[in-house]
Amino acid sequence: SKPLVAIKLRCPEGKTISRRFYKTDHLYDLLNFVTSQGFPVERYKLLTAYPRRDVSLL
Known part of the structure; x- marks a missing residue:
């Protein structure tokens, strides 16, 4: 099984x-x-919890 x-x-x-x-x-x-899930890319950001970093544009 995969992790x-x-x-x-x-x-x-x-x-x-x-x-x-x-x-x-x-x-x-x-x-x-x-x-x-109904959230267009332009309307959200994905952030890491710690350290806080925006990974939406990676």
């Missing part, structure tokens, strides 16, 4: 979306998932 990474997304209205990705998945896969 997994658990991701939690906090939405503006306070809702949290959780999903697991394989450690070998790419940031592009996460961005596609967020877009599929």
Whole structure:
């Protein structure tokens, strides 16, 4: 079995979306998932918790 990474997304209205990705998945896969949840790319930022960093444009 492949190693997994658990991701939690906090939405503006306070809702949290959780999903697991394989450690070998790419940031592009996460961005596609967020877009599929109804959040257009222009309307969100993906930030790391610590150190705080914007990874939306990587």
